[in-house]
Amino acid sequence: MRRFKTVILILLTVMLACSSVGTAWADEDEPPKVYEKDDGRNELRLIIGKTPSLTIGKSGTLSVTIENIKAESSENKDDWSEVKAWIAGESEFHEYYDSLRNYNISEDDDENLGSEIVRSVIPIYPFETTENLNKIKDVGRINDGDKKTVNFSVSMRKDLEEAYYPVEICIATSEYNYYTMTVIIWAQEKTSSSSSETNEADTEPVAFALGENQPTPVGNYAEVMNFSMNLRNTGYRKAYDVRVEMQLSEDDTKFPFEINDGNYDRWMGDIDADQTVEIPYSMAIREKTKSGYYPIGFKIRYREEENGVFAPTVEDTFYVHIFGKDEEDELSADAGENERTKARIIVDSFETQPARILAGQDFTLNVRMKNASSDIAASNILFTFDPEAVDNSPVFTTSNGSNSVVVNDLGPGASEVLTMHFTSSPSAEQRSYTITINEQYDSPEFKNAKESVKIAVSLKQEARLNTGTIEVMPESIDVGNECNIMFPINNTGKVMLYNVTAIFEGDSIDRAEAYVGNIEPGKSGNVDVMITGAAPTMDDGKIRLTITYEDENGVVTPVEKEVQLMVTEPIVYDEPMTEVGSMDDVEAEPTLAGKLKRFAVPIAGGGVLLLALIIFLVKRKKKKAEMEDEIL
Numbered sequence: 293m294r295r296f297k298t299v300i301l302i303l304l305t306v307m308l309a310c311s312s313v314g315t316a317w318a319d320e321d322e323p324p325k326v327y328e329k330d331d332g333r334n335e336l337r338l339i340i341g342k343t344p345s346l347t348i349g350k351s352g353t354l355s356v357t358i359e360n361i362k363a364e365s366s367e368n369k370d371d372w373s374e375v376k377a378w379i380a381g382e383s384e385f386h387e388y389y390d391s392l393r394n395y396n397i398s399e400d401d402d403e404n405l406g407s408e409i410v411r412s413v414i415p416i417y418p419f420e421t422t423e424n425l426n427k428i429k430d431v432g433r434i435n436d437g438d439k440k441t442v443n444f445s446v447s448m449r450k451d452l453e454e455a456y457y458p459v460e461i462c463i464a465t466s467e468y469n470y471y472t473m474t475v476i477i478w479a480q481e482k483t484s485s486s487s488s489e490t491n492e493a494d495t496e497p498v499a500f501a502l503g504e505n506q507p508t509p510v511g512n513y514a515e516v517m518n519f520s521m522n523l524r525n526t527g528y529r530k531a532y533d534v535r536v537e538m539q540l541s542e543d544d545t546k547f548p549f550e551i552n553d554g555n556y557d558r559w560m561g562d563i564d565a566d567q568t569v570e571i572p573y574s575m576a577i578r579e580k581t582k583s584g585y586y587p588i589g590f591k592i593r594y595r596e597e598e599n600g601v602f603a604p605t606v607e608d609t610f611y612v613h614i615f616g617k618d619e620e621d622e623l624s625a626d627a628g629e630n631e632r633t634k635a636r637i638i639v640d641s642f643e644t645q646p647a648r649i650l651a652g653q654d655f656t657l658n659v660r661m662k663n664a665s666s667d668i669a670a671s672n673i674l675f676t677f678d679p680e681a682v683d684n685s686p687v688f689t690t691s692n693g694s695n696s697v698v699v700n701d702l703g704p705g706a707s708e709v710l711t712m713h714f715t716s717s718p719s720a721e722q723r724s725y726t727i728t729i730n731e732q733y734d735s736p737e738f739k740n741a742k743e744s745v746k747i748a749v750s751l752k753q754e755a756r757l758n759t760g761t762i763e764v765m766p767e768s769i770d771v772g773n774e775c776n777i778m779f780p781i782n783n784t785g786k787v788m789l790y791n792v793t794a795i796f797e798g799d800s801i802d803r804a805e806a807y808v809g810n811i812e813p814g815k816s817g818n819v820d821v822m823i824t825g826a827a828p829t830m831d832d833g834k835i836r837l838t839i840t841y842e843d844e845n846g847v848v849t850p851v852e853k854e855v856q857l858m859v860t861e862p863i864v865y866d867e868p869m870t871e872v873g874s875m876d877d878v879e880a881e882p883t884l885a886g887k888l889k890r891f892a893v894p895i896a897g898g899g900v901l902l903l904a905l906i907i908f909l910v911k912r913k914k915k916k917a918e919m920e921d922e923i924l
Contacts, residue, residue, distance in 0.1 A: 297703075307714050330834035335361055335370065338461065338473050339439065344417075345478045351528075353566060354379075355443050355473060355505065358462060361831040362437030365460040374466035377430040377442050385460050388472065389415045398725040418457040418479055420447040434604050440506040443524070445566045452479045498527040498603065500592050502610045504568065508585070513616045514746045516576045516680075516726050517549070521610050523560065523592075524568040532595040533602075534560040535846070536571055537707035548586045548614045549575035552724055552750045557788065559846050561810070563594075574723040576748030577818055579638065582617040587613060634738035635670035637731050640707055651752045651786070652718030654691065658728065659747065661699075662707040670741075671731040673699040687725045687751065700734075722753040722787055755843060756785035757792075762837075762855055770862040771825045775826045777855065778820045781839060783811040792818045798835030800859040802826045811841075825859035833858040 339357035346352040360378065363369045380388065419425055429442050456476050463471040501524045511517030525531050538556040541547035592606040640662035649655045657677075663670055677695045681868050691713040731743045741830035760780040769775045777796070778851050783789050793807040802824045808817035823835075837853040 293640055299624065300347075302437060303822045308608055314638065333468075336463065336471050336473075337361055338475060340739075343380045343456075343476060343478050345480055346446065346448050348448050348479050348481050351445065351447045353443050354446055354459065355441055355479065356473070356821075357439050357441045357505070358434060358463060359439035360434045360436055363490070369432070369436045371435045372465040372469075373433050375440070376428050376465075377427045377431055377461060377463045377464065378487050379419070379426055379444055379446070380460035380462050380472070381426050382421065384462075385417050388460050389458060396516050408781050414455050414457055416452070416457060418449055418452060418477065422447055423474055441568075443566050443568065448479060454481055455479055465484065465790065466911045493651070493916070494525050496527040498525060498531045498594060498596060500524065500531075500606055500608065502590065502608050508611055508613045509583075509628045510613045510615070511548075511575075511577050513577055513581060513614070514579050516574060516724060516748055517612070518574045518723075519612070520570040520572045523563070523569050523571055525565055528565050529596070530565060531563045532598045534563050534592065534738060536560060537591040537593070538573075539591065543580045544580050545582070546586070547588070548577055548581040548612065548616070550578055552576065557845055559842070559844055561790075562598075576724060576726060576746065577614060577616070579745060581614050583616045585611050585613050610766055617669050633668055633762065634735040634741045635665045635668045635702070635733065637670060637673070637702065637743065637745075638662055638664045639729065639735065639747055644749060648752055649716055649749065650752050651716055651720050651722070653717050654713065656750070657712045657714060657727070659710045659712075660707050661702070661710055661729075663704055667702050667704050668735055669704060670702045670733045670735055673702055673731065675699065675710055676730040676732075678728040678730060679714070680727070682717075682720060685717070687717050687720045688727065688749070697921045716751055718750055719786075720753075722751060724748040724750045753786040755787055755789060755841065755849065756783070757789060757841070757851065758782050758784055759839070759853065760816075764855060764857055767856065768858040768860060769823075769825045771828060772862070774824050775857065776820070777823055777857075778818070780816045780818050781808060781811065782816045783813050786813050788812055788844070790844070790846075792817055792839065794821065795838040795840070796835060796855070797838070798857075799831075800825060800827050800829045800833075801835055801857070810881045823857065827859065828861045829859045860864055 305357055314785045323454050339359055346354070358375065360370070360372055425447070426517060427570050429444070431440050431442050434440050436475070442737055456478055459475045459477055461475055463473065488606055502521060504522050504524050506520075506522050507520035509517065509521075511519070519530040523534075523536065536558045540551050540556070542551070560569055560571065578801055582862050587609045588611070590869045592608065594606075595601065595603050627873070633719075638661070640660040642657065645658070646653075647657040649811065675697045677690070677697075679686045681687065683785065695712070697710045699710075726748050728744055728746050731741075731745070732749070733741055758781075760782065762777065762779040765776050765778075769893060781792060781794070782812040794806045794808065796804045803821050804821050806819045806821040810821060811817045822837040823863055833856055834854040835857050839851040840848055841851075842848050
């Protein structure tokens with residue numbers, strides 16, 4: 293392997309020698325490689341594919357796929373929970389590539405050829421410095437063996453020559469791993485037709501692309517298909533309040549999925565320019581779906597300005613690949629003599645009561661089973677319901693313990709409604725779950741025939757929230773004054789709470805509103821608002837607190853609470869008006885009566901004390917005289 297690498301390096305050196313120093317490589321030549329620090333990694337790889345081409349003096353997008361190389365053993369498995377990537381700044385760029393180009397390698401070292409190729413790379417920073425150029429991108433979680441694509445918005449310098457240029461990509465993970473990798477780009481003078489470039493002169497402010505940088509999702513007949521669709525804002529402005537609506541159809545030749553929910557709309561919030569979001573779906577594939585690629589239509593609604601009106605709806609198509617139950621397969625399965633005459637029992641329709649099932653709730657499932665055969669009857673039919681299991685535990689369990697129903701006879705074209713009572717798991721996540729209905733029956737020419745059909749039942753998690761201690765400081769205010777109200781809102785459920793808002797209303801205060809935003813399951817959002825007194829409290833002092841939130845379909849739910857706050861009328865103190873006269877005015881001399889009044893209380897008090905002393909001395913003298921008489 294070492295000898296092979298040396299041969300490749302020699303060939304590249306010969307190619308470089310055939311061109312003058314500083315001359316750009318032609319389009320048909322291989323781009324130069326960058327060695328030393330970028331070689332020999334066994335845990336991370338950048339997947340580029342075709343060399344990116346960007347137009348000189350224009351804006352464009354550089355797409356890079358980051359791969360967490362699969363470990364050779366499970367012991368070395370390394371999942372990255374939070375990955376961040378960014379383009380190094382110009383100073384870091386020069387520091388990095390100057391050190392590579394000046395790297396001192398001995399003449400006897402086989403890597404000397406690689407060093408020459410490093411030195412041949414043009415050490416020019418190819419990008420204009422913009423606000424978003426070196427912005428850190430949140431790539432998200434990359435498990436062992438997985439990969440994700442990140443898009444960088446760049447503006448090429450106008451003074452470049454057509455040539456290959458290096459770009460330093462920095463990557464960091466939550467596990468404190470740090471990598472510096474090199475991507476080679478081709479700078480060209482003419483405008484490229486590549487879809488990676490964007491130009492505000494001919495690009496819409498907001499536009500969307502479906503399914504970029506992802507393979508076509510694949511699903512199998514009569515199974516639940518879990519997939520995600522990439523949605524990227526290809527414009528140069530932020531899109532607000534983005535809503536994606538899947539276009540449904542009852543025609544199974546056009547729409548391959550069962551329609552179990554009222555709608556499959558998704559609210560994605562705000563999407564920045566060049567940002568990519570994933571839209572998850574869980575859909576059960578119809579029984580009669582044939583193999584092929586199915587176009588799924590979507591309508592995208594958004595606002596160009598925050599709290600503005602909705603822009604015109606954008607329509608686009610996303611494809612899925614289904615392996616269905618083809619006619620050829622049916623023929624091969626029906627090749628036997630007896631099988632050609634057995635009945636076909638299908639699910640004609642089904643419903644649940646209630647229609648919206650919450651996790652942990654009991655519900656009734658009514659399934660209409662139909663003998664689709666035109667002239668073949670079925671008898672001694674045993675239907676067994678087998679719900680989907682998660683972690684070896686069924687999501688739906690029967691209330692009475694039995695999961696089977698027996699139907700004695702089902703003639704050609706006849707139907708029978710089967711009723712089952714289930715209890716849903718309170719810990720199951722919100723999505724659709726399959727229930728397999730196994731059939732065992734007799735037909736005139738086929739005994740103990742076995743078939744199975746599947747239905748998908750949608751399970752919802754109830755949104756839950758509570759509030760922590762509501763702090764009101766102070767608890768009483770005057771009209772026109774303010775108090776501060778603070779408390780946390782806790783999401784105690786298993787689903788996201790969108791656009792959480794706290795509204796304070798009452799006769800004694802001015803209406804106040806605090807926007808909290810989205811609260812993830814298990815997390816909290818804080819309310820901190822100032823309340824102004826408007827009128828004195830005329831009741832028990834309770835003001836109304838309404839907490840509202842939206843679900844994934846934008847349905848608003850209010851939660852009512854009360855807060856104690858007293859508002860009082862401000863106290864006005866009348867200060868005596870002192871008239872300032874002339875400084876020569878002299879205070880009038882008090883009269884004799886006025887002077888005596890000043891000493892009246894002390895004199896009276898002294899007289900009382902003197903009288904008490906006289907009485908005490910008289911009694912004492914009298915008692916002493918009586919004692920002397922007794923002695924004599």
